[in-house]
Amino acid sequence: MTAAAAARLILTQLHEIMASRMHAQRKLDRVVEIIAHNLDSEVVSIYLLREGMLELFATRGLNKEAVHVTRMAIGEGLTGTIADNVETLNLAEAKAHPDFQYRPETGEEKFHSFAGVPIVYRERAIGVLCVQHVDPRRYEDIEIEALQTTAMVLSELISNNDLVDEEEALGLAPEQTGPANIAGLSLVKGLASGNAVYHQPRVTIDQVMADDIEVERQRVYRAFDKMREQIDNMASNAEFGVGGEHEEVLNTYKMFAYDEGWGRRINEAIDSGLTAEAAIERVQQRTRMRMREIDDPLLQDRMHDLEDLANRLLRIVSGQMGTAATQGLRGDTILIAKNLGPAELLEYDKRRLKGVILEEGSLTSHVVIVARAMGVPVLGRVRGLRGIVREGDEILLDAENGTATVRPAQTVADAFETRFTKSRKRQADYAKLRDVEPFTRCGTRIQVMMNAGLREDISNLNLVGADGIGLFRTEFQFLVSATLPQRERQFRLYRDVIDAAGDRPVIFRTVDIGGDKAVPYLRSGEAENDENPAMGWRALRLALERDGLLKVQARALLEAASGRSLYVMFPMVSEPWEFDAAKSVFEDQLAYLKSQKKVLPEAIHYGAMLEVPALAEVLDQLLPRISFLSIGTNDLTQFLFAADRANPKLAERYDWLSPAILRFLRRVSLAAVGQPVDLGICGEMGGRQLEALALLGIGYRRLSITPVSIGPIKELVRQVDLAQITEAMNGWLAHPPENLRTTLAEWAAERGISVD
Known part of the structure; x- marks a missing residue:
């Protein structure tokens, strides 16, 4: 007899039992009889999860008095091991297994062979089906497969008859049905509250046994x-x-x-x-x-x-296709997922998506870049979410501190709401600074620009009162697209952004993909095996090799800026010749457009990003060739410290207020003195008040940051006297204190300067 035939014989009889009106306990008693008869087994037992323990619910062959008496913890004994590991055991001699435990009330001492399979409900063991024989022997594959199939049908019988608690079936311990705290890595900071919605809804199997x-x-x-x-x-x-x-x-x-x-x-x-x-x-x-x-x-x-x-x-x-996005969100939502792509995140209703919690995720992942642009807090690296969070659970997400509270107590919810209200009030106060120009107390105008990458971001220009867009990440369009964006599509985006910005500058960074921002439609040869993708075949390196990509983007940008000023910035420049090579691609396209009698940009300003430390050693060669230089503090920091920002063990280890990074940045600032070059910072460092205070003190006068940081930085600028902070920073960098962050914060507090 085949395994299928053996299982079918059992299932046919189980079908009749499940359809009957017998009491659930009586059904289980009949089930063990049927399995024992068809598999010619001397012992058949069913253990089910109740109150966190595996309890003997039905048996044929062991002492009946042990039913509802014998109980063991998950991981205890052979039965507990099967449930804990969700695995099958097939033993010729049960007592030889290191996890074997003898239970005298069962009368099982005469049985030697043992086999057990987990009864699984929604990927979790909610019980165990066991068989035993007196003679020592391993069970044949046909018997094991019949047991496994039977266990699956038992899962339906058990869940339909409420033989196990729903929370236990989902892997929720009793204490997890109440409040639970989870911790992870803050990927996008912020506060949010809403109800849990899983990105990939479970496929619900409503019927296990076939009619035809x-x-x-x-x-x-x-x-x-x-x-x-x-x-x-x-x-x-x-x-x-x-x-x-x-x-x-x-x-x-x-x-x-x-x-x-x-x-x-x-x-x-x-x-x-x-x-x-x-x-x-x-x-x-x-x-x-x-x-x-x-x-x-x-x-x-x-x-x-x-x-x-x-x-x-x-x-x-x-037929249960699609994600929660296709079904639509019904209220304030905290999205739960193993991981997400940027395109998947953009499918969600931005009015209702309040936060995201990921089992995986890193600081440099595409979805985090997009979420930051959308202003959606993200908590990553949270393990075991399925066992803690149920669909619809209320969640308070604190991505400021890397935590979340599931099913919060009322007192906790009230405290969170108070904190949330203060945060919103603070944002409202910052909003009042929208039309206020950020002058320091000593009268110096600081440029406060914003970072962007999506068409939707442009509305933030007016909302927050930014001086322009200091970094437009053109790669977003590439990351969220299934195919390489064609020139016409790129042109429309760039034109819309320039139109929306009006007389304010927009600095377009040419596409920064490859390496840790891989896209499926570009073949990168050996680079696919980069051991250090952030330092691999990416950004300008990729664009110069795949010059067709850069040519298309150059044409699109030049045509979009017809009759206006165009600001172009090349990412990850390591040596001046790379800047020259990239600029020549644009100049060639400019010449072509001129030959076609096209309307050309009124002016073109070329710049570079300083992310690779080597570039700082050749600034004397580079600065005369460029109009502006922007320092990308995110990549620069990880390169300076040789610390992968995506590694959670290193993500918070190296401080932006370390003398090492600040001395480096001051050296770059001093190199630009007397040069006709606009020097700025674009990166998260400039969007934090304490870090921005330090940057002002070492000579930076242009900051490009996330839209939500514009208000706080404007507030900071208006409190600062540049001479005072410059003198203080010079002293600290010459003779660094034990903790520069603490020293700077105390200095600010003494002068009534508000810092986060």
């Missing part, structure tokens, strides 16, 4: 066809290019999508009497169990690929 096997089989065949078509379309898309890691990923997907063994296992599960959805989930459960036995990281990645593909197949066959 052939109907289920055809549903799976159609789903396979549709899934393979989707994968083929991705793989054959000419925009993806040839070679590179993305092609390897797609080839792996194709291999799994056309794998006959995978399809055969799903078919066998259907043969046993399962619906298409249940069959896919059944095979997926088996895959997860096998993943736990694999030590090879490469093979584990491949198994993850298969699970991703199985999720795709499950969504197709169930």
Whole structure:
């Protein structure tokens, strides 16, 4: 008899029991009898999760008096180990296993062989199905597979009859149904509150047992066809290019999508009497169990690929496609996800999306860049969210301090609301500074500009009263696009931004993609294997090699700025020749447009970003060639300290107010004195009041920052006397105090200067 036939025999009888009006306990008693009879097993037992413990609910072969008496913790004994690891055990001699525990009330001392499978509900073990025999022997695969399939049907019976608590089924311990605090890494700072919504809603399997096997089989065949078509379309898309890691990923997907063994296992599960959805989930459960036995990281990645593909197949066959964005948000929302792409985030209703919590995520990930531009707080690196947060739970997100409170007590919610109200009042006060020009107490005008990257950002120019856009990240359009943006599309965006800015300058940074901002449609050859992507084949390095990309962008920018001034900034310049090469691409396109009698820009101002420390050593050569220089403090800091900002262990380790970074920045500032070059900062450092105070003291007069920081920085500027702060900074950098941050904060407090 095949495994499918054995399981089908059991399931046919289980179907009758589930449809009957018997009491739930009586159903379980009948289930163990049926399994024992069909598998010729001397002992069959069912343990279920109750109040955090695995309790013996039904048995055939052990002492009946032990039912509802024998209990063990998760991880305790063989049964607890199965539940804890969500794995199958198959032992010829149970007592030889290190986790074996003898329970005298069960009368199991005469049984030697043991096999157990987890009863899984929504990826969590809510019980265990066990068989035992007197004779020592390992159970055959046919028996184990029949047990695993039976356990899946038991999951439906158990959940439908409320035999386990819903919170326990979801992996929520009793104390987790009340308030819970979670901690992570602040990726985008801010405060937010709302109800939890999962980005990828669970595929709910409403029916486990099939009414018609052939109907289920055809549903799976159609789903396979549709899934393979989707994968083929991705793989054959000419925009993806040839070679590179993305092609390897797609080839792996194709291999799994056309794998006959995978399809055969799903078919066998259907043969046993399962619906298409249940069959896919059944095979997926088996895959997860096998993943736990694999030590090879490469093979584990491949198994993850298969699970991703199985999720795709499950969504197709169930018709439960799309994300929470396609279903629409119904109120203030804290979005929960493993990870997100920037395009996925932009699909959400910005009026209702208040915050994001990610299981993964890094400070440099694309979604964080977009979320920061949108003003949406993000907390990342939070593990085990599914076991803590339920759909609809109230969440107070404090991305200022890297924490969130789930299902908060009323006192906590009230305190958070008070803090939130103060924050909003502060923002309202800052808004009053919208039309106020930021002059220092000594009368020096400081340029306070904003960073942007989306068309929607432009409205912030008037809302916050910025002097212009000091950094427009053109790569956003590339990051959120499935294909390379064509020239006409780029032109429309750039023209709209220049139009909206009016007489205020917009500094366009040419595309900074590649490395840690990989896009699927550009082949980067060996760079796909960059061990240090932030320092790899990216930004200007990529653009100069793929000069067609830079030519298209140059044409789009030049045409968009016809009759007006154009400000162009090249990212990650390491040596002057790179700036020259990039500028020549623009000059060639300018000459072409002139030959075509096109309206040209009134003036073109070329600049560079100083992110690579090496550039500081050749400023004497570079400064005479440029109109402006912007220092990108984010990348510069990680390069100076050799510290990856995406690494949570290092993210907060190196201080922007370290004498090392401040001395470097002052040296650059002094090098620009007497040169006709506009020097500025663009990066998060300039958007923090205490850091901005230090920057003013070492000679910086232009700051380009996030829109929400404009008000606080204007407030700071109006309180500062530049002579005083310059003298103080010179002294501290000559003889650094033990903690410059503390010293600067105390200095500001003594003079009534408000700093965050």
